[in-house]
Amino acid sequence: MRDELRADLLEVGRLLVSMAEAVRTAMARATEALLTADRAICEMVIxxxxxxxxxxxxxxxxxxxxxxxxxxxxxxxxxxxxxxRIAADLERMGDLAEHVAKTALRRYPAPALPPQLREVITSMAAVADRMAGKVGLVLTTQNATLGAELESDDDAMDELQRQLFSILLHKDWPHGAEAAIDGALLGRFYERYADHAVNAGQQVFYLVTGETSEPPDVVA
Amino acid sequence: MRDELRADLLEVGRLLVSMAEAVRTAMARATEALLTADRAICEMVIxxxxxxxxxxxxxxxxxxxxxxxxxxxxxxxxxxxxxxRIAADLERMGDLAEHVAKTALRRYPAPALPPQLREVITSMAAVADRMAGKVGLVLTTQNATLGAELESDDDAMDELQRQLFSILLHKDWPHGAEAAIDGALLGRFYERYADHAVNAGQQVFYLVTGETSEPPDVVA
Incomplete structure (x- = not known):
């Protein structure tokens, strides 16, 4: 590879790693803002x-x-x-972190999250954080194994989303339709964040292995 | 422009127009399936x-x-x-039509849509259909005015989404959390479909006018 091309590609890679770090931080902060109903953090994320x-x-x-x-x-x-492609996925991950922060802000000063949902949302945020971290690592190391791990992380996220819905749809759900809708949309934001992390990881994987990129299925 | 390049670009344009037609049909069918609880149409869309x-x-x-x-x-x-970029937006529009069909299928043989939501969802589907049609036209004609019209169509979609939420969150909402969540997610599917139509239209617009593409804001 020519030196100029190599330098250009390194610059693209450097920018993508910055994006991955930024969207990881954004979702971590948005989750914190959601759990603590912290207006200043919401506004910073946005x-x-x-x-x-x-x-x-x-x-x-x-x-x-x-x-x-x-x-x-x-x-x-x-x-x-x-x-x-990777930049488009990362940008969307940033948008989804912003959506979480906006949801928290919309209910401020009330907490957007009823007590029953704190545990499952905290778990979803932990998976999201781990996945965003792996995207950064995959970009840095081009390690295809890490890219494949993202798919099992995404399965864990889907399972957590099922748990979330089973809480929301339980006949004893005491918080009414508004909190149920917030909970469902928040779940979707984390789940979509994970989908985009998988997409980004797959791009690197297909690149390293030489396989053709196949648009992944997305869970509704 | 050289003839080979022109031929290549025409082929890209032809494929994009086919995609735009396919995702317009998909959303129209998904809406029909949703309104009539028609299992066969759901499965066809998927x-x-x-x-x-x-x-x-x-x-x-x-x-x-x-x-x-x-x-x-x-x-x-x-x-x-x-x-x-346009192909990525169009593919996502197809996914969103599939999500509408899957939502209808999940409740089959019951209708996924309570009577109170039929009118607003029908209106959202009409705006979505008009927008997908314009994306096809913009691709064919490279008419920047049509691209700009997509933004006001998107405002109409956002207004309809607000109406939808005001129905879901009304204190007399009689259908419980599950139907409210379905309604909110369906609203989001139509609204995101519209966002991607705007994105696709903007790509053509920026191309024709020579302005730099700016990632549009997305409503949560």
């Missing part, structure tokens, strides 16, 4: 999503410049194009 | 989403081949890259 969007634009511009200047082919071309 | 995914793979392969063979630059390069 404000800082603009930084993720800005990084996304940088990635796209860098990819565009690389394609225009270097005209890569074969594996190099695939590597460059993969940057666009 | 099965045929694989065709949208297949078209998506064709677009990506065609873009990849075009970049490798033609090494386009400047506007041509932007045009080619835009194909990847």
């Amino acid at each position: 404000a800082r999503d603009a930084e993720v969007d800005e990084l996304h634009r940088h990635v796209d511009q860098q990819v565009y410049d690389t394609l225009a200047r270097q005209a890569p082919v074969a594996t190099d071309l695939r590597l460059v194009i993969t940057g666009i | 099965a045929r989403d694989a065709e949208v995914d297949e078209l998506h793979r064709h677009v990506d392969q065609q873009v990849y081949d075009t970049l490798a063979r033609q090494a386009p630059v400047a506007t041509d390069l932007r045009l080619v890259i835009t194909g990847i």
Whole structure:
């Protein structure tokens, strides 16, 4: 690989790792804000999503410049194009963290989360955090095994979402429709965050193994 | 523009128009299945989403081949890259139609939609259908005005979503948490479908006007 191309790709990789770190922090903070009904943290998460969007634009511009200047082919071309896809998944993960923060803010100063949901949402947030961390590691190490682990993490997330719904739909649910809707939407935000982490990880996996990317199924 | 590049771009455009038509039909059918609790239509929508995914793979392969063979630059390069983004939005619209069908199927043979929600969901589906139709037209005509219209359609969708939530959260809501959650998630599926239609339209708009693509805000 030519030195200029290598430098361009390193820059794309560096930006993607920054994005992965930013969206991991965003979801961790959003969860904290949700659990503690902390308005300042909600507002910080919402404000800082603009930084993720800005990084996304940088990635796209860098990819565009690389394609225009270097005209890569074969594996190099695939590597460059993969940057666009991963950046799109990471940006969406940032949006979902922002949605969690907005949900918390909408109920402020009341807590958005009834006591019955704290444990399952805390578990979902822990899985989300682990997955975002792995995406960062996969980007840094191109370790395909870690990418595959993301799929079993995603199964754990789906199982937690089933638990969440069984609580929401229990005949003794005491909090009414509004809290049930909030809970269902929050569950969906974490679950979609996980889906995008899997997607991002798969992109790296397919790149390393040379298999064709197949759009993954998404759980409704 | 060279003839080979023009032919490649026409092929990308042809595939994208097919995708836009397919995801418009998918959402129209999913809505019909939802309103009539029709199991066969649900299953057809779910099965045929694989065709949208297949078209998506064709677009990506065609873009990849075009970049490798033609090494386009400047506007041509932007045009080619835009194909990847639009295909991703269209595929996601297909997934969302599938989610609507799966929601209907999960409650079958009961209707997933209580009578109070039929009118607002029918309106949301009508806006979604109009928007998907415009995406197809924008792709065919590269008419930037139509692309801009998508944003006001999206405002209409957001307003309908507010109406939906005000019904779900009314103190006299008689259907319990499960139907409220279904209603909220269905609303979100239509609203996200509209967001992706706006995104796809904006890609064409930015392409025609030469403005930089800015990731749009997404309503939680």
